[in-house]
Amino acid sequence: MLQALIFDMDGTLFQTDKILELSLEDTFNHLRHQNRWNTITPLNKFREIMGVPLPKVWETLLPDHSLAEREQTDAYFLERLIENITRGKGALYPNVIEIFSYLKKNNCSIYIASNGLTEYLNAIVSYYELDIWVTETFSIQQIQTLDKGDLVKTILNKYDFQSAAVVGDRLSDFYAARDNGLTSIGCNFDFAQEEELAMADFVIDDLGELKTIVHDF
Incomplete structure (x- = not known):
């Protein structure tokens, strides 16, 4: 049985889609009010790049804006x-919650590694009281490279376990697993893309399916 699972947050544990459109629309309304944006909110473009670090997001969505403007937009x-x-x-x-409870009962540690x-991550963990089950939550802010593989490596260096898997929905999750010699489990959820899921060792349509995968290791 696996000793640890390292979960992505957005599009894996948290249905970001439910607040994404609201928050992005609020943000671009703010930009329009400041005369710094004059067209539609680029929601579809954001969906395409969902999962990359936020500095990369604003480089893509606001290519003609200054670094200072992007940072202000990011904060808002x-x-x-x-x-x-x-x-x-x-x-x-x-x-x-069901799978977290199952994992804890079976002595499988839970970590979160997110871009x-x-x-933001602390707000989710606090609101849904995930720290009851999660050993530690790691943010891309904690490393200089903004590479998720390096973030997962940070977890491996800090905690002593021999077998683990990365659970996520995007290519960065699967590469992070591969680069660290771990199993990758793709979540076929809202932001997942078929060609990226093909890179995962396993693909699930519901988190409940993790029970079988974890148990069979």
Whole structure:
């Protein structure tokens, strides 16, 4: 049986889609009000790149804006995300608590490794009381490279376990597993893309399916 599972957050544990459109629309309305944006909110473009670190997000969505403007936009977007989380606008995916409980009962440690910012991740963990099950949550902010493989390596260096898997929905998760000699489990959820899921060792349509995978190791 696996000793640890390292979960992505957005699109894997947390249904980011429920607050994404609200928060992004709020942010671009803010930009329009400041005369710094004059067209539609690029929601579809954001969906395409979902899962990359936020600095890369704003480079893509605001290519003609200055670094300072992108940083200001990032800060405002984070405020809107956190407010929508604390107002209960988001949701966990089905069976998150069930699988967490199962893993803990079977002595499988739980970690979160996300490209999300620390404050954002803490808001989700706090609101849904995930720290009851999760040993530690790691943000991409904790490393300089902004590489998820390096973030997963940080977990491996800190905690002593021999067998583990990375559970996520995007290519960065599967590469992070591969680069660290771990098993990758792809979640065929909202933001997943078929060609990326093909890189995962396993693909699931529901988190409850993890029971069988974890047990068979």
